[in-house]
Amino acid sequence: MNFPLTPAPRGDSFVGLRLIFGFMLLLSLALPSLAHDPRYSSVILRLEATGLRISLVAPVGKEAGLRTRLALEADGKSVITEGESQIQDANNRTVLLDTSAAVLSPKQLTLTKRLFPEDPQSRTIVLLYSDGKLVQETVLDAAHPSFSWEATQAPESKLSVARRFVLEGISHIFAGPDHILFVVGLLLLGGTLRQLLKIVTAFTLAHSVTLCLAATKTVMLSPSIVEPLIALSIVAVGVDTLLAKPGERDFRALIALGFGLIHGFGFAGALAEVGLPKEALGISLGAFNVGVELGQLTIVLAVAPALILLQKHHPRAGRRATIAGCVTVILLGAFWFLQRIG
Template sequence: MTALVRLLVAALLALFALPAQADELRPGYLELTQRDAQHWKVVWKAPVLGGLATRTRPAFPPFCTQSAPQARIEGAALVAESTLTCSKDLAGSKVGLAGMDAAFTDALLRVAPLGRPVQASRLTPTAAMVEVSTVPDRWEVARSYFWLGVEHILTGYDHLLFVIALVLLLLRPWTVVRAATAFTVAHSLTLIGTTLGLIGLAQAPVEALIALSIIFLAVEIVKQDPAHPRLSERLPWLVAFGFGLIHGFGFAGALREIGLPEGDVPVALLTFNLGVEAGQLLIIAAVIAALAVLKRFAQPALRTAVLAASYAIGITASFWFIQRLVG
């Protein structure tokens, strides 16, 4: 029994052994826009961190020639623009990224030919080249942005810790689900509003506030007293909704880094948000399952495990908060 307790506590703590940098979703973005029968404008945007910018490069068919790229740094990304000259139509040929097998992230490909619908595809290390279609798959945008949403919640470590802390605070599955629903509604509002240009906040203070929201939940867990429920326990949906508004600005910042396919903004927004929700539900289910096992087989160790995890969450979020304040 003691070994089981140690194993479960270690499993909970392992969830928080995360890199110092949060919000790690930084995919590449390769865009081809046809200018005339032979020429395409190529834009390649790759994050400096993670290896995509240094290890990969756009790849095209042999009958195409790429001009020398004009490169610049924008934020944490390398942006390179060039002209692609092709002796025949790209339809039926493959374009994508070379050297992606050594990268640790994925990329979006957008092909905008003259007189045909835009094609959007997701490039991964196992599928780094995509055939340019005569009739693009209309569901490809939905699939691509759905999986980007899932990846963002699972690898955007600050959002991940917030959801985990919410579960540790409330413990009861249906209470967690109601609070998570409020969180989803709230971040959907600010995500959509910001992406469409209706509202907006500077990203730096948003990232600091996201870290502060995690610290708040960690403190609430440590200070729990069954005889005197705190605000976060009495009105968890209200707290989750308020912080969800802030996290929505963070999601919007990540989506802005990725870019949205012109003409498919509503579909991309909807499916990205659905992906975030799906990833969030996976996190909630995993943490609730781990706590249920701990409660079933090692009830006395439950509070100890929750406290240990809460301190780990609080320390990590405090580091992020200070880091983001000082820039």
């Protein structure tokens, strides 16, 4: 890009300053964040002839006292667990604790809180099996902190599960500022709405592939590799946009396609280790991915028209906003990279 140093009209300067302030505000809000921490845990309940088998999955480092965090009631009485065994996953990401309780044929089961209610961003996925069949699958969060099941109720429909995980995908995009910043970085050069949607679609196709591979454990990469690479991808997008010149071929769709493969492993980290059942994985995974795409399109529709109008009617302010955006993207990406390798 060529950015002339001639004075800009007062209106252009005012618009540019507001956008620069907005980007700096984004920087200040995002710096304290680890940028990609899904904070998922899971409670897996299996009603068996010999009693109730319980599995708890949580991030490594949070396993101390995990069993005491289970607030489970059967027919209105607190469930007392017996014994436990614990294993850690191969990627050093989550820990699985297995325990059991002498609960036979309960009429009602109630989980009164999430495993980590002190963290407002935490989510607990609850899976309930009866006679080996999945009958209930839900997600507890701050807005919906409890779970209840009665033996007389029908198994949960696939549509209900899909709707829940679409919302999870949308929420996951807006809870992960690194992915938001990557998408915004791709939009900074502007273009038609069709061009920008093409770029985001390339990103979606790429991360869909690796999301499926990782969530089904076909291909797994350690978060210690994936997370720094995601941060570097943000830096790369910011640098590429900053150095771009008018008239050059637009490679953003290819960049989105390539780096989208890396981001897919990051998305999968939210679901791969929480014990999603194979029989429901296709629905949950597909719906989660749809939610991620809807979240991305929301960002495009919010940011792209403003950038297009600014660059059309206030070109100098648009160039200043692009510079401010690139600097923000590069600084945040570099900060997260150093944070994640530290």
